[in-house]
Amino acid sequence: WIEHFFLDVLQHQSLFLDFFKVIEDKQPKVAQLLYSKFNAKETKQKEEEEQAKIISPPVPLQWDYFNEEDLAVAITRQEAMLFHKITPLQLLLWNTKEKPSCTAIHNAVSFSNHLADWITSEIVRKVKLEERVLLLEKYINLGENLLSLKNFSSCMSVIGALGSTAVHRMKKTWEKINPETLTSFQRMKNILSHRSSYATYRAFLGGSIPPCLPYLGTCLSDLTFIDDGNKDQSESQFNVSKWQMCSSVIVEFLEIQRPSFVFPPQGDVLAAFEAYEFLTDDQKHDYSQMVEPKDSEAATQKMLTQYEEARQQILVLSQKIEELKKEIGDKENENENENQ
Numbered sequence: 410w411i412e413h414f415f416l417d418v419l420q421h422q423s424l425f426l427d428f429f430k431v432i433e434d435k436q437p438k439v440a441q442l443l444y445s446k447f448n449a450k451e452t453k454q455k456e457e458e459e460q461a462k463i464i465s466p467p468v469p470l471q472w473d474y475f476n477e478e479d480l481a482v483a484i485t486r487q488e489a490m491l492f493h494k495i496t497p498l499q500l501l502l503w504n505t506k507e508k509p510s511c512t513a514i515h516n517a518v519s520f521s522n523h524l525a526d527w528i529t530s531e532i533v534r535k536v537k538l539e540e541r542v543l544l545l546e547k548y549i550n551l552g553e554n555l556l557s558l559k560n561f562s563s564c565m566s567v568i569g570a571l572g573s574t575a576v577h578r579m580k581k582t583w584e585k586i587n588p589e590t591l592t593s594f595q596r597m598k599n600i601l602s603h604r605s606s607y608a609t610y611r612a613f614l615g616g617s618i619p620p621c622l623p624y625l626g627t628c629l630s631d632l633t634f635i636d637d638g639n640k641d642q643s644e645s646q647f648n649v650s651k652w653q654m655c656s657s658v659i660v661e662f663l664e665i666q667r668p669s670f671v672f673p674p675q676g677d678v679l680a681a682f683e684a685y686e687f688l689t690d691d692q693k694h695d696y697s698q699m700v701e702p703k704d705s706e707a708a709t710q711k712m713l714t715q716y717e718e719a720r721q722q723i724l725v726l727s728q729k730i731e732e733l734k735k736e737i738g739d740k741e742n743e744n745e746n747e748n749q
Contacts, residue, residue, distance in 0.1 A: 467680040477550040482558070484555065491520055493669065495513040495625075530688040538581060541701075556600070560621070578697060635651060
C-alpha cells in the first residue's frame with residue numbers, strides 16, 4: 410500500500426504511523442521495513458513537490474509565439490502533475506456527496522476545460538481569415554503532438570474546442586485548411602470518438618505503453634455507470650460484485666497513472682491560463698458570428714446597433730461624471746467657506 414498508494418497513506422499518516430508502532434512491539438524487523446519504505450516514499454514525494462515548485466515563466470499563448478511541439482510538452486508535463494495527485498479514494502467519492510472534496514479531480518477537469526476555452530477564445534478573436542486558418546492548423550498540429558506524447562486527455566480538449574459550435578460553424582475557415590492537416594484532424598477524431606463507448610480509444614489506450622495521460626472522462630463515466638446500475642446492497646447482502654467492478658476500473662487507472670513522464674520545465678501553463686482573459690460561451694458565439702457571419706448585412710446591422718447602444722451608455726456615464734465633479738466642487742467650496 411505504501412509503495413503503490415502513497416498519497417492515500419499521506420492523507421491518513423497518523424493512523425499508519427500508529428499502526429507501525431503496534432507492529433513494532435511484536436515484529437520490530439517488519440516495522441523497521443515499513444518505516445524505511447515510508448520515509449523513502451515521503452522523501453521522493455517531497456522532491457517531486459519541490460521540482461514542481463520550480464518557477465518557470467508562463468508559456469506564451471499568443472498565436473504567433475507558441476511552438477506546437479514545445480507547448481504540447483509543457484501541457485503534458487503540467488497535466489501529468491495534476492493527474493498523479495488523483496487517488497483511488499477520490500475516484501470512489503466522485504459520485505457521492507463528498508464530490509467537492511475531490512480536489513485533484515476538479516483541478517484536472519478544470520485544466521482540460523481551460524485548455525479548450527483558450528483554443529476557442531483565440532480562434533473566434535481573429536478577424537482576418539488567413540490568421541484564423543493559420544491558427545486552426547496550429548491547433549491541429551498541437552493535437553497531433555499531444556497524441557504522439559500519448560496525452561489523450563489534452564488531445565480530447567483540442568478536439569472538443571475545434572468541434573465547438575463557435576468554431577465548427579466557421580465554414581470559410583475550414584474550407585481553407587490544408588487537406589493533409591484535415592486528414593490528420595479526422596484521424597484524431599476517429600481515435601478519440603465517443604462511438605460504442607469510446608471503443609477505438611479504449612483499444613488504442615490498451616495498446617499504448619505508459620507513460621500516458623488517459624481521458625479522465627471515460628474512467629469517471631464508467632464508475633458512474635457502475636454506481637447507477639448496481640445497488641450497494643441487495644436484500645441485506647453486501648453487493649460484492651459492484652465493488653469488484655469499481656476496483657477493476659480503478660486498478661486499470663492506477664496502472665496507467667503509475668509511470669511518470671520525465672520532461673524538463675518548458676514553461677508554466679497554469680500561470681498562463683490564470684493571466685488569460687477567457688471568453689464566456691455567449692461571447693464566443695457573438696465573436697464567431699461577427700468575424701464570420703452567415704448574413705453580412707445582419708451582422709453589420711447588429712454591430713451598428715451595439716455601437717449606438719455603447720455610445721449612448723458612454724454619454725450617460727459622461728453626464729454622471731460631470732455631475733459628480735460639480736458635487737465635489739460644491740462640497741469643496743462649502744468646506745472653504747466654513748473654514749473662513
